Amino acid sequence: MVVSKPHVHRPSSTGSISSSxxxxxxxxxxxxxxxxxxxxxxxxxxxxxxxxxxxxxxxxxxxxxxxxxxxxxxxxxxxxxxxxxxxxxxxxxVNDDNRYSAVTLNLNVRRQYVFEDSFHQFAGKSGAEIRHGKLNVKFYEEEGVDAGGVTREWFTVLSRQMFNPDYALFKPSAADKITYQPNPQSWANPDHLLYFKFVGRIIGKAICDQRLFDAYFTRSFYKHMLGRPVDYKDMEAVDPEYFKSLQWILDNDITDIVDETFSVHVDDFGQLRIVDLIPDGRNIPVTQENKVEYVRLVSEQRLTVAIQDQINAFLEGFHELVPKDLIQIMNEQEVELLISGLPDIDVDDWRNNTEYHGGYSSSCVQIQWFWRAVRAFDQEERAKLLQFVTGTSKVPLEGFSKLQGSGGYQKFQIHKDFSSNLRLPSAHTCFNQLDLPLYESYEVLRDQLLTAISECSTGFGFS
Structure with a gap:
């Protein structure tokens, strides 16, 4: 996903004064x-x-x-x-009702059915019980006293099973296959909304107990956790090809070319139905004049409206444990780091599995500066750089040689951006691609890179 644009100066604070x-x-x-x-x-x-x-x-x-x-x-x-x-x-x-502060949440679960067993055992408990209670987990027919390690294992197994396609709750993103988005067809599971509420509670409990949870979601879903609007650029992480078609519509004159209406076709297990984006949208053509509104609405339909019930159920459970206004101090990148932790990034492995294009090579001075900057970055800055370019801070267990892109394995790439050295670096997450301008000094490259990874996800200072 292209997540940064040319840097523009903030507007002057000087305003005009009316005669009235x-x-x-x-x-x-x-x-x-x-x-x-x-x-x-x-x-x-x-x-x-x-x-x-x-x-x-x-x-x-x-x-x-x-x-x-x-x-x-x-x-x-x-x-x-x-x-x-x-x-x-x-x-x-502390200010909450702490009747449950000394409560122990005893869970006895079968390892192969951790998700279902945990769901049923949490079903009768209130948010306050879950938030305050101390987990004590036992795996059925397994030895082991939970001094913390068994609970950690429970979170790990649970994070894997909740993405099990048999539950139909989440779909892997088409861009990288390792980040997930709620499945709009999860209604095939009659208990799907109860399950989404449970997932929200579990992730909230992991945050409250400061336990890392090995689950990575699309950027648009993190935005929903924060109550922030999505836009068409978030589509690239979910459906890269569809994103390209939307980008083409925006970039070109579509007069007498595009034959679309303000509606979408939805395939519900082989049954096609039409969903209007606006009243009677199936009879309103998309034109050069209204195409921007069409792109906004169709993106909103795919990323929000189609999964609104699932989002609401998740947030209902999540906000029982994590206050809405408190989580909103984070941005999308930081919510991922809060849930899943800062990755341990091997810079040598990263560098050894990077490709260069457009005239760049490992010997170019800008590339030397880039890796010098990465080595100078702290753990958080490296994680945010990885998020900026690949869409997630997750590093495959096999290392950077197994980074996933929209077409399978795709190594980290750095492309030369010839347009202007006043631009910020930009990224295409479905290709793990960083477009790096020809900066004239190490200091400028480092500052521009830090600006891009720190600000581009928040929307400050850019147009």
Missing amino acids: PSVTTTTTTTTSGKSEDLLFLNFTDTHKKILNTLVRSNPNLLSGSFSLLVHNPRVLEFDNKRSYFYQKLATAT
Whole structure:
């Protein structure tokens, strides 16, 4: 997915003043507010490193004099957000009804049926019981006292079984086969919405207990967890070919070429039905004038509307344990890291399994600078770079030689971007491809790369 665009300067805070007294007051106030917001953003951006260092040394600052930083979460680095998140989660738990604080959640499950057995044993429990209760897991007919290791194994087995196609809950993305999206046909399983609520609870419990959960979702699904809108670019991770057709429609004059209407055909196990995107959409043609609205609506239909019930059920369970406003300090990348953890990335293996195209080679100075920057990055920055280019921070067990793309195994690629060295790096996640401009110094390359991986998923400062 192309996740960054040419860098553009933020608009000037200077506003025009109307001759009307009433309008003048409103405009001046609005302009003043925007100016203050801009000053705050510029200040925190400029001093991002020192602010994070201060917060790291004294996390309580975020609950005191530095609390405004929470309102500009792109400035906070992930480790500081995570510390703040768990601090507030603990406070919410203490203030909650703690009748269940000493409750033990005893689970006796069959290893081959962990998902079903756990689902049934959780079904009669409230969100508060699950949030406060201490898990004590026993695998049927297996020895072992749960001092933490058995619970960890339970989370691992559960994360694998919930993607079992027999449950029809999730579908692997066409782009990489390792990230998942709710299956719009999950209704074939009569208990599917109860299962989605259970999955939301389990992921929420893993977060509350600070247990890593080996589950990776599409970027659009992480957006749904945060209550953020999706757009057509998110389609690339779900259906790369369909994304290409939408991009072509946007980039070209479709007059007398495209024969589409404001409707989509849905295949329900061999039964075709038409879904209107707008009232009577099947009789309204897509034209050059309305094509942008069509692309927006058809993307929304595929990524949101078609799985709205599944999303709602998941969020119902998830928000029983994790407050909605608290999780929203994260961006999509960071939600993945919160759930699944920071990967242990072997830079040598990464570099040895990278291909170069468009005139780049391993000896080019920009490539040397790139790997110098990657080695200088901390664990979080490397994970975000991997997410930026491949769509996920997950590294295959076999290493970077087994990275997945839309057509199977696809190594990490760096392509030369000839357009302008003022552009930010951009990425195509279904090809594991980074487009890297010809920057003129190491410092510029490193700064532009950090800007791209830190900001492009949040939508700040770009058009």
